Amino acid sequence: MVTYIIRRLFGAVLTLVIVSMITFGIFYLVPRWAGGTAESLASRYVGRTANAEQVREAAHGLGLDQPFFVQYWDWFKAIFVGRDFAFGATQAHCPAPCLGYSFIGRNPVLPDILDRLPVTASLAFGAAIIWLILGVATGVLSALRRGSIFDRAAMGIALGGVSLPIFWTGLVSLVIFSYNLHWTKPGGAYTPIEVNPAEWAYSLVLPWITLALLFSAAYARLTRAGMLETMGEDYIRTARAKGLRERTVVTRHGLRAALTPIATIFGLDVGLLMGGAVLTESTFSLPGIGKYAIDAINANDMPKVMGFVLFSAGFVVIANLIVDVVYAVIDPRVRLA
Numbered sequence: 001m002v003t004y005i006i007r008r009l010f011g012a013v014l015t016l017v018i019v020s021m022i023t024f025g026i027f028y029l030v031p032r033w034a035g036g037t038a039e040s041l042a043s044r045y046v047g048r049t050a051n052a053e054q055v056r057e058a059a060h061g062l063g064l065d066q067p068f069f070v071q072y073w074d075w076f077k078a079i080f081v082g083r084d085f086a087f088g089a090t091q092a093h094c095p096a097p098c099l100g101y102s103f104i105g106r107n108p109v110l111p112d113i114l115d116r117l118p119v120t121a122s123l124a125f126g127a128a129i130i131w132l133i134l135g136v137a138t139g140v141l142s143a144l145r146r147g148s149i150f151d152r153a154a155m156g157i158a159l160g161g162v163s164l165p166i167f168w169t170g171l172v173s174l175v176i177f178s179y180n181l182h183w184t185k186p187g188g189a190y191t192p193i194e195v196n197p198a199e200w201a202y203s204l205v206l207p208w209i210t211l212a213l214l215f216s217a218a219y220a221r222l223t224r225a226g227m228l229e230t231m232g233e234d235y236i237r238t239a240r241a242k243g244l245r246e247r248t249v250v251t252r253h254g255l256r257a258a259l260t261p262i263a264t265i266f267g268l269d270v271g272l273l274m275g276g277a278v279l280t281e282s283t284f285s286l287p288g289i290g291k292y293a294i295d296a297i298n299a300n301d302m303p304k305v306m307g308f309v310l311f312s313a314g315f316v317v318i319a320n321l322i323v324d325v326v327y328a329v330i331d332p333r334v335r336l337a
Contacts, residue, residue, distance in 0.1 A: 005325060008321055008324045008325070009321065012317045012318070012320070012321045015313075015317050016310075016313060016314060016317055017076075019309075019310065019313040019317075020076060020310055021072065023306055023309045023310060023313075024071075024072050024075055024076075024306070025068075025072075027302050027305070027306055028041070028064075028068065028071060028072075029068055032068075038059040038064035038065040039052075039055050039056060039059050041059070041064050042055050042056075042058040042059035042062060042064050043055050043058075061085065062085060075100075078094060078096070078098040079096065079097050079098060079099065080096055080097065081096050082094055082095045082096040082098050083098050083101070085101055085103075092106070094108045095108065097110060098110065099113070099306070099307035099310055099311060100303030100304065100306050100307040101303055102296075102301050102303050102304050103301075103303070104299055104301045105301070105304075109303055109304050109306075109307035109308075110307065110311075112292065112304070113289055113292065113307060113308065113311050116287055116288050116289050116291075116292050117288075117289060118192065118193075119190060119281075119286055119287055119288035119289075120273070120274060120277060120281070120288035120289045120290065121274060122193065122200065122204055123204060123207055123208070123211065123273070123277055123280065123281065123286060123288060124270055124273035124274050124277060125270070126201075126204055126208045127207070127208045127209075127211040127212045127215070127273070128212075128215075128266070128269070128270050128273070130208055130209065130212035130216065131211075131212035131213075131214075131215040131216035131219055132216075132219065132262075132266060134212065134216040134219075134220075135215065135216035135217070135218070135219025135220045135222075135223060136219060136220075136223050136255075136259070136262065138154050138158070138216070138220040138223075138224075139219065139220040139221065139222065139223025139224040139226075139227060140223060140224075140227055140250070140255060141154070142154045142155060142220065142224045143223070143224045143227030143228050143231065144227070144231075144250065146228065151224075154220060155220070155221065155224070157217070158216075158217035158218075158220045158221050159217070159221075160217070161213045161214055161216065161217030161218075162214070162217045162218055162221070164214075165279070166210065166211065166214055166279045166280055166283065167279050167282070167283050169210050169213060169214070170207070170210045170279075170280065170283035170284060171283060173206055173209070173210050174186065174187055174206070174283075174284070177206060178206065184202070184205055184206040185202060185203045185206070187283070187284045187285040187286075188284070188285035188286075189203045190203050190204070190286055190287060191203050206284070207280055207284045207286065210280065210283075210284075211273075211277065211280050215269060218265075219262065219265075219266075222261060222262065222265070223258060223259075223262060226257075226258030226259075226260075226261060226262070227254055227255065227258045229258075230253075230254045230255075230257045230258045231250075231254050233257075235253065236249060236253055236254060239253050263323065263326060263327070264323055264327070267319045267320070267322055267323035267326070268316070268319055268320060268323065270319060271315045271316045271317075271318060271319020271320065271322075272312075272315070272316055272319070274315040274319070277290045278290035278291075278293060278294060281294075282294050289308065289311070289312070292304070292308065293305060293308040296308065
C-alpha cells in the first residue's frame, strides 16, 4: 500500500511539472515562434508610455532576453524560494510560493487566488452535495422502475440538464427567480460564511442549484446504468434467494457496487471545480477563482493566467491522487496496476 501511494505521489508531482512546462511554453515560447521579441513581451509590463530604453531594461530585468530554459527555471524555482523582479527602475519581490507577479496589479498572484478560494470552495462543495444526493437517488429510482413514467421523465430531464450550457441555465434562472419572482439574490451577491451563515447560503442557493443541475443529470444517468448492470448479477439473485429484504439487496449489494465509478468522477469533478468554476462564477458574478481567471484574460495579465492554470492543475492532480488511494482501499486489486 505504501509503495502504491509513493508511486502515485511521484506520478502526481511529475504531472504538475509537465503542466508547468506546457503552461510556461504557451505563454513565453509560442509568442517567440510567432515572431515576438523580448521587448514586445516586456512592453506589456511597463505601460504604453515607456520609451525604448525602459522597455529594454524591463526585458533584461525580467529575464526575457535569456534562453527559454533559463526563464523556465527562474519561474519554476520561484515557486519554492521566491523571486525578485526588476522592470525599469522599479523593484518587486514575490515571496515563496510564487506563482507569478502581476505587473498590472503590482502584487503577487497567489495571495489573490487564496483570497478568492473560499468563494469557489463554497460553490463547489455546496453544489457537490446537492448533485450527489439528487443524481444518485434519481438514478437508483429510475433503475428500479425501469420503463416507468418516472424513469422516462427523469432521464429526459437528465438529458436536458447535460445538454443545456451553464451560462444559459444560469441566466434564465436569474431572470426568473431573482429578477422576476425575487426568491433568490441577484448575481454578484455573496456574503462570507463567517459574516452571516444564513446570508451565505441564501446568496449561493441559486448558483448551487444551477451548477448541480448540470452534474446531477450526468450522475443520474451513470447511476442508472450501473444499477441496471449490477441488479442483474448472480450475487443479487443469490441475495434475494436467501430471503434478504429488497432494501438490503438494493443498498448493500446493488448500490454499493454501482457507486464505484461514481466515486471516481466525483473526486475529479470536485477537484476540477475547486480549480475554478469559470462559467458559473462568471454568470453569477461571484468573486471566485474562475472569475479571477476571466478578468485576468480580459486584462491580458499573463502572470495571473499562468498562476491560475498551475493552481487549478494542482487541485485536479490532488483529487486524482485521492481517488487513486480511495480505490486502493476499496479494491486492493488496483494496487497491482
